[in-house]
Amino acid sequence: MQGLMLTFLMSLTLLYPALAGEYQAGTLVISDPYTRTTPPMASVGGGFLGITNSADEADRLTGAQVDFADAVEIHEMSMTDGIMKMRKLDQGLEIPAQGRVTLEPGGYHLMFIGLGEALKAGEQHAGTLQFEKAGEVAVVFEVRDITTMQAPPANNAPMHPEAMDTGYMPAQVHDQHPPAETRK
Template identity: 50%
Template sequence: MTRFTTTLVSTLALAAGLAAASAPALAEEIKAGALRIETPWSRATPGGAKVAGGFMSITNTGSEPDRLIGGAMPRAGRFEVHEMKTENGIMTMRPLADGLVIPPGATVTLKPGSYHVMFMDLKEPLKDGETIEGELRFEKAGTVTVRYAVQPIGATTPGGGGASGKEMGGKESGSKSGGGHHGH
């Protein structure tokens, strides 16, 4: 190879490495007890926004249920576990006061329009491309540190896919209590 080609190849390899290092870690998997937490992510927020959602998949490989009961995120004044669902054509969102059960042998997906965690009273916006650290608290697995890969505003998947105008619905939680607040 010529000196120019070698330099060009080295520069491109370095640039690719830097791009990969600065990209959010989308394939992250965290193990805590019998739980496996995969691909934690969030969406960028516009300046002045006071709330954001956190999403991921949680698999319980054990023989006993566990429960996501809370968490924390340094940029948020409050952290809550929520459910969003549509009943009689009306989308509602409510905190799950008793947490979210992760049944044995099952995977529960937290996603837009369904179960999710809420970062409330944000102190500063979440920026596309950054990674933010937080904690999840489980009844049995305890406190687990996770890193949320921040995707573009409007993303509906961890890869940053845009909103289609229609969010995907979540599972019924079995609880029929109304109330709560609407929207995100």
């Protein structure tokens, strides 16, 4: 009986990181991957997580794939002249040696493009992160209810959709916002 109990406890110890939303690939630890609920007609969504690198050399997040979107891009949002701007990181995102990078709303994030359907709270979706050195890491993105999440501070600056680089978005997304000069 003790042997069975010990085996059970050991298996829980090995499973705990995945159950807690933590994944390891070599010297990288990926923690808490999640996305947020989306409205029924949304064609894009965001992905968020933490990446810790315990190696003495940098690695690079170069791409990702998920089971609920046509494409995934790595993006950065930053404040420029009082306006929040978003841009695609064509070269990926460096994970510094002995460092941590957090992908979060209002900063670095994964952009899920071409959502097949609305993301609903409580769902879990498979994904794969691609790293230059660590290779591919399978993760699960938890869908969290956006209405219960607290928004991060944005330096009290307004977000202007017309200032964002949204060239990757389908035409119907662009059509939702008329040009600034036609708005009243």
